[in-house]
Amino acid sequence: MDLVKFIETIEKLSKSKSLRSGDVDSFLKELLLSTTSALNCSRANVWKFNENRDALECLSSYSIDTDSFESGYSLKKKEYPNYFKFLMKNELIVSNKALDEKINIELIDTYLLPNKIRSMIDVPLRSEGAMIGVICFEQVINEREWKPEEQKFTQSIAQLVSLALETKKKRQYREELESIVKQKDLLLSEVNHRVKNNISIILSLINLQKHKVKDEFHELLFDEIRNKVFSISAVQEQLHLSEHLDKINTEQYLRELVSNLNNSFARDKALTISWNLKPLLIDITQAIPLGLIANELITNSFKYAFVPDNLTPFLHISCTEENGEIIFKVKDNGSGINSSSKGGMGMEIVESLCTQIDAKLYRKFDNGLETTIVF
Numbered sequence: 001m002d003l004v005k006f007i008e009t010i011e012k013l014s015k016s017k018s019l020r021s022g023d024v025d026s027f028l029k030e031l032l033l034s035t036t037s038a039l040n041c042s043r044a045n046v047w048k049f050n051e052n053r054d055a056l057e058c059l060s061s062y063s064i065d066t067d068s069f070e071s072g073y074s075l076k077k078k079e080y081p082n083y084f085k086f087l088m089k090n091e092l093i094v095s096n097k098a099l100d101e102k103i104n105i106e107l108i109d110t111y112l113l114p115n116k117i118r119s120m121i122d123v124p125l126r127s128e129g130a131m132i133g134v135i136c137f138e139q140v141i142n143e144r145e146w147k148p149e150e151q152k153f154t155q156s157i158a159q160l161v162s163l164a165l166e167t168k169k170k171r172q173y174r175e176e177l178e179s180i181v182k183q184k185d186l187l188l189s190e191v192n193h194r195v196k197n198n199i200s201i202i203l204s205l206i207n208l209q210k211h212k213v214k215d216e217f218h219e220l221l222f223d224e225i226r227n228k229v230f231s232i233s234a235v236q237e238q239l240h241l242s243e244h245l246d247k248i249n250t251e252q253y254l255r256e257l258v259s260n261l262n263n264s265f266a267r268d269k270a271l272t273i274s275w276n277l278k279p280l281l282i283d284i285t286q287a288i289p290l291g292l293i294a295n296e297l298i299t300n301s302f303k304y305a306f307v308p309d310n311l312t313p314f315l316h317i318s319c320t321e322e323n324g325e326i327i328f329k330v331k332d333n334g335s336g337i338n339s340s341s342k343g344g345m346g347m348e349i350v351e352s353l354c355t356q357i358d359a360k361l362y363r364k365f366d367n368g369l370e371t372t373i374v375f
Helices: 002-014 017-021 024-039 081-089 102-112 148-210 216-241 250-265 284-305 345-356
Strands: 043-049 055-063 068-070 074-076 093-095 117-127 130-140 247-249 272-277 281-283 314-322 325-332 360-365 369-374
Touching: 002 024, 002 148, 017 024, 017 148, 024 043, 024 055, 024 130, 024 148, 043 117, 055 130, 081 102, 081 117, 081 130, 093 102, 102 117, 117 148, 130 148, 148 216, 216 250, 216 284, 247 250, 247 284, 250 272, 250 284, 250 314, 281 284, 284 314, 284 325, 284 345, 284 369, 345 360
Parallel strands: 272 314
Antiparallel strands: 043 055, 043 130, 055 068, 055 074, 093 117, 117 130, 247 281, 314 325, 325 369, 360 369
């Protein structure tokens, strides 16, 4: 009959919401009430080492006689050195005659006699192989002999207590980690915001200087510089708006970039733009080089493909993913360049940026120039 009661108690405690949530205080009260009833013993209490491991602190103690819980008192290692030493070495300490056991000599005057304890079982609590505390079951006034099934039951209960303490520890770690991640996200958001503002100031300064130039050549140089800076600024803008603090959406980014270049260079040209964009998320370490590459390729199209005699300028922008690779394409309908030509400074910049993101570069000449970047 006792064995059935023990199994039912363990099953009930193992399904406890307090155990699953790591609410140790509530779970210990639930556990001590259930186990003292199942064992028909007078008292039960749970102790845990303090941070310095030089004292056991009582997390919760229950007495059937008073039907009350207590906590807060402690047993110091320096006052009970032999008892602590014995606890560390054993998996179970059974004291049928507590006052006669050699191990309990240090406890007699200060703990056993004041609490009228005559028999007890002490079960060390362990986590990851190390002792973290002890759970005690105590009989007052009269001695009792702890049966083998009772001893096994107390060991099972000790495992549930250890599990509750581990769950609480993991919950605390998770909460601390979530707090750190939240702080990091706030910091990154603030950094991105400040970088965006600083780049905006740079763009404003470039525009101010541009108004001072007196010829179209230097005006075009300022436009090219401004567009390069804008390609970086657009990355920061996407980071600021995105829920991902270190990734950007390629579709939104490329549309904004092309719109800016179109405003800078198209002027009176009726440009037709074709899109094949997927909403891909890429890391900022790839986004900035990709933005600068896109800026150079599209700028070259405006400068060299969309010349005055090109009456129907056409631009195709594609950014897709295949087999884990990003495929970015820019195609125009210009007259193209000599297939043996390596291009000018713009292509040197593109090739250098491709190296940064370990990308492959392909050029195809067919009714215009098609440039493909794979990374």
